[in-house]
Amino acid sequence: xxxxxxxxxxxxxxxxxxxxxxxxxxxxxxxxxxxxxxxxxxxxxxxxxxxxxxxxxxxxxxxxxxxxxxxxxxxxxxxxxxxxxxxxxxxxxxxxxxxxxxxxxxxxxxxxxxxxxxxxxxxxxxxxxxxxxxxxxxxxxxxxxxxxxxxxxxxxxxxxxxxxxxxxxxxxxxxxxxxxxxxxxxxxxxxxxxxxxxxxxxxxxxx
Amino acid sequence: xxxxxxxxxxxxxxxxxxxxxxxxxxxxxxxxxxxxxxxxxxxxxxxxxxxxxxxxxxxxxxxxxxxxxxxxxxxxxxxxxxxxxxxxxxxxxxxxxxxxxxxxxxxxxxxxxxxxxxxxxxxxxxxxxxxxxxxxxxxxxxxxxxxxxxxxxxxxxxxxxxxxxxxxxxxxxxxxxxxxxxxxxxxxxxxxxxxxxxxxxxxxxxx
DNA sequence: TGTACATCAGTGAACGCGCGTTCACTGATGTAC
DNA sequence: TGTACATCAGTGAACGCGCGTTCACTGATGTAC
Numbered sequence: 001x002x003x004x005x006x007x008x009x010x011x012x013x014x015x016x017x018x019x020x021x022x023x024x025x026x027x028x029x030x031x032x033x034x035x036x037x038x039x040x041x042x043x044x045x046x047x048x049x050x051x052x053x054x055x056x057x058x059x060x061x062x063x064x065x066x067x068x069x070x071x072x073x074x075x076x077x078x079x080x081x082x083x084x085x086x087x088x089x090x091x092x093x094x095x096x097x098x099x100x101x102x103x104x105x106x107x108x109x110x111x112x113x114x115x116x117x118x119x120x121x122x123x124x125x126x127x128x129x130x131x132x133x134x135x136x137x138x139x140x141x142x143x144x145x146x147x148x149x150x151x152x153x154x155x156x157x158x159x160x161x162x163x164x165x166x167x168x169x170x171x172x173x174x175x176x177x178x179x180x181x182x183x184x185x186x187x188x189x190x191x192x193x194x195x196x197x198x199x200x201x202x203x204x205x206x207x
Numbered sequence: 208x209x210x211x212x213x214x215x216x217x218x219x220x221x222x223x224x225x226x227x228x229x230x231x232x233x234x235x236x237x238x239x240x241x242x243x244x245x246x247x248x249x250x251x252x253x254x255x256x257x258x259x260x261x262x263x264x265x266x267x268x269x270x271x272x273x274x275x276x277x278x279x280x281x282x283x284x285x286x287x288x289x290x291x292x293x294x295x296x297x298x299x300x301x302x303x304x305x306x307x308x309x310x311x312x313x314x315x316x317x318x319x320x321x322x323x324x325x326x327x328x329x330x331x332x333x334x335x336x337x338x339x340x341x342x343x344x345x346x347x348x349x350x351x352x353x354x355x356x357x358x359x360x361x362x363x364x365x366x367x368x369x370x371x372x373x374x375x376x377x378x379x380x381x382x383x384x385x386x387x388x389x390x391x392x393x394x395x396x397x398x399x400x401x402x403x404x405x406x407x408x409x410x411x412x413x414x
Numbered sequence: 415t416g417t418a419c420a421t422c423a424g425t426g427a428a429c430g431c432g433c434g435t436t437c438a439c440t441g442a443t444g445t446a447c
Numbered sequence: 448t449g450t451a452c453a454t455c456a457g458t459g460a461a462c463g464c465g466c467g468t469t470c471a472c473t474g475a476t477g478t479a480c
Contacts, residue, residue: 017475018423040247044467054425056469061423065467121384122329134390141394159396166385166395167378167407174381177328178373183341187348188373189366200374203410224442225456251434261458263436268456272434 013052023061023071025051030072034115039122044068069119070130076116077136080109084143094150096201102144103172103197110176117176144169151205167204172197220259230268230278232258237279241322246329251275276326277337283323284343287316291350301357303408309351310379310404317383324383351376358412374411379404 012025012032019025029050033042044065048055062068087105091098110117119128120137145157148165178184179193219232219239226232236257240249251272255262269275294312298305317324326335327344352364355372385391386400 017425017473022423043465045465054427055467056426057424059468118329122325127388137391138394162394162396163398163403166398167403169394170381170385171374171378172381173384174377174379177380177384178377181334184344187345187369187376189369191370191373196370196374200411203413204407206410224440224458229456250432252432261460262434263459264457266435 012050019051019053019057022051022053022057025053026058026061026068027072027075030068031076031116034069034072034119035113036115039069039115039119042069066128070128070133073116073120073128074132074136076113077120077133077140079113080106081136081140081143083109084140088147096151096198096205098147099144099151099168099205100194100197100201102147103168103201104194106172107176107179107193107197111179114180117180121173141165141169148205164204168201171200171204219257226258226260226264229258229260229264233260233265233268233275234279234282237275238283238323241276241279241326242320243322246276246322246326249276273335277335277340280323280327280335281339281343283320284327284340284347286320287313288343288347288350290316291347295354303358303405303412305354306351306358306375306412307401307404307408309354310375310408311401313379314383314386314400314404318386321387324387328380348372348376355412371411375408378407378411 011021012028026047029047030042033046033050037046044058045055047068048057051057058068062071084102084105087101088098091101120133142157145161145165148168149155149157149161152161152164154161178188218228219236233254236254237249240253240257244253251265252262254275255264258264265275269278291309291312294308295305298308327340349364352368352372355375356362356364356368359368359371361368385395
């Protein structure tokens with residue numbers, strides 16, 4: 001068992017005195033650590049260690065710890081958004097299958113990146129408050145609302161569309177938390193994610 | 208003056224050298240602080256300060272910080288369970304109204320005690336792992352499953368009952384998180400909680 | 415072309431802080447006699 | 448009944464630790480001349 005230094009993607013570690021793109025490197029280090037130790041286990045010092053940089057270096061790129069986390073979540077939300085849009089690819093317009101696909105990707109993102117997901121949604125007192133985060137979140141929800149509207153035969157996002165979209169969001173959001181914990185998942189018995197999402201989408205979009 | 212602490216407005220603070228029931232006092236202090244500063248903002252030192260006791264005192268009653276938190280969550284879950292059972296009071300057996308009432312109480316608990324709710328469910332890496340917590344959680348979920356079974360005309364908790372119950376749980380669970388944040392709640396537009404829960408229960412229990 | 419220089423992303427040491435936990439101790443209490 | 452004593456829930460000081468952040472500094476780099 002070699003206990004040599006962990007191999008890092010070259011984008012994280014620096015090679016010389018200057019890093020090249022330390023900002024990006026720190027965001028990636030932050031992302032990695034948030035996944036590894038959870039949002040609360042994350043520390044600036046850890047990120048510096050991982051990036052191979054002194055603990056003072058981040059302050060050339062970020063105001064403080066919070067700004068590092070916000071930047072990391074922002075990048076995560078961009079991934080989330082892109083993945084959701086990609087999930088719609090090739091599915092006929094106006095079909096519930098599109099809503100299901102969005103829900104599936106929502107849950108999968110939460111399972112794939114539970115740290116980022118919790119960093120965005122798990123907090124309460126320490127919740128990251130940043131206008132850009134809020135805006136990004138609205139943008140993502142709008143993707144869902146557009147599809148819900150199409151399924152209901154609406155061209156606008158009516159109050160009813162918004163209500164149904166919110167219900168679906170609530171569902172996949174809660175499911176994301178339950179599925180993140182094996183002990184909770186177990187309580188649902190044996191089931192497949194996709195059929196469950198299809199069933200729920202159908203029920204909520206019906207009428 | 209054996210029951211001096213009962214005379215005081217709060218059972219948290221001690222009156223003499225001996226506290227009376229420091230274990231209970233610390234749990235209450237923990238609960239209060241978890242609500243005030245969030246699960247991550249909580250510290251043993253804070254709880255001691257609030258209880259008016261030295262920082263070493265808790266270790267006469269709890270193994271460590273985690274045990275304090277587990278005890279506090281356990282008590283919260285007992286409240287949760289009792290409230291849910293109370294919510295069923297007077298509602299005719301076998302009706303979806305019972306399921307709705309359980310869901311409403313679930314969400315209300317999360318809104319009333321967001322700190323405890325998150326301490327139980329929000330964690331990931333730092334999630335509290337304790338058999339008793341798991342058992343208590345299963346017990347609470349069983350209350351729901353019993354009602355779902357009744358609505359579906361089943362006497363046992365069949366796989367289908369379990370699946371539907373899980374879906375409903377996912378929904379109220381997600382809703383709890385969304386409603387805990389005014390900015391997220393806003394995205395649902397104008398709506399009333401109870402009708403929304405009634406609508407969703409009906410849709411999920413239908414067939 | 416080579417060189418002087420401005421820029422600024424890095425360093426490394428230090429800071430004050432609050433944390434969780436341990437230690438030897440003390441004093442309030444209930445009870446046996 | 449009063450008293451001696453065991454018990455053990457409290458104290459208060461100390462510990463080692465890692466944290467976020469600041470500071471004066473340095474050295475790599477691009478560019479003007």
